[in-house]
Amino acid sequence: MAEFPSKVNTRTSSPAQGGGAVVSTLSPDLGFVRSSLGALMLLQLVLGLLVWALIADTPYHLYPSYGWVMFVAVFLWLVTIIFFVLYLFQLHLKLYMVPWPLVLMVFNVGATVLYITAFITCSASVELTSLKGTRPYNQRAAASFFSCLVMIAYGVSAFFSFQAWRGAGSNAATSQMAGGYS
Numbered sequence: 001m002a003e004f005p006s007k008v009n010t011r012t013s014s015p016a017q018g019g020g021a022v023v024s025t026l027s028p029d030l031g032f033v034r035s036s037l038g039a040l041m042l043l044q045l046v047l048g049l050l051v052w053a054l055i056a057d058t059p060y061h062l063y064p065s066y067g068w069v070m071f072v073a074v075f076l077w078l079v080t081i082i083f084f085v086l087y088l089f090q091l092h093l094k095l096y097m098v099p100w101p102l103v104l105m106v107f108n109v110g111a112t113v114l115y116i117t118a119f120i121t122c123s124a125s126v127e128l129t130s131l132k133g134t135r136p137y138n139q140r141a142a143a144s145f146f147s148c149l150v151m152i153a154y155g156v157s158a159f160f161s162f163q164a165w166r167g168a169g170s171n172a173a174t175s176q177m178a179g180g181y182s
Contacts, residue, residue, distance in 0.1 A: 108158035
């Protein structure tokens with residue numbers, strides 16, 4: 001017990017100049033953009049934008065089926081932007097109490113299911129709502145194609161999110177603190 005004070009190292013510090021307030025700046029993590037998760041999110045954003053822009057340029061409001069496709073495309077596009085910004089600026093690390101690998105996995109699985117329904121709805125409605133060879137027909141057919149690609153991109157993201165959530169040989173705490181992307 002007499003050895004205790006000699007084993008303890010202490011350091012003192014003074015508060016920062018200027019009132020002690022610490023200002024942190026947000027800097028983008030470019031490594032995230034080069035990761036598989038970042039690249040897939042960028043792909044989802046670009047393809048999702050194509051889907052809803054192609055549908056929005058047609059008189060979709062006349063057909064309820066395209067209202068559903070627009071809802072799915074715009075909603076998931078906006079949520080993907082939010083997740084992309086959270087990961088790009090590493091804000092998910094500041095919200096450490098949220099299980100981000102699980103949240104991303106649930107989101108990607110849900111997005112895949114929603115895009116499956118949107119793809120089927122969009123594809124089934126093309127011939128019923130447009131004359132073959134017209135501009136709306138071509139746009140809706142292209143939107144069906146891109147909705148299929150977005151569906152596949154969300155499915156691949158769901159697979160990678162599942163692997164990150166499972167931990168791939170590590171425990172959940174290290175997977176969460178590592179950011180969940182590789």
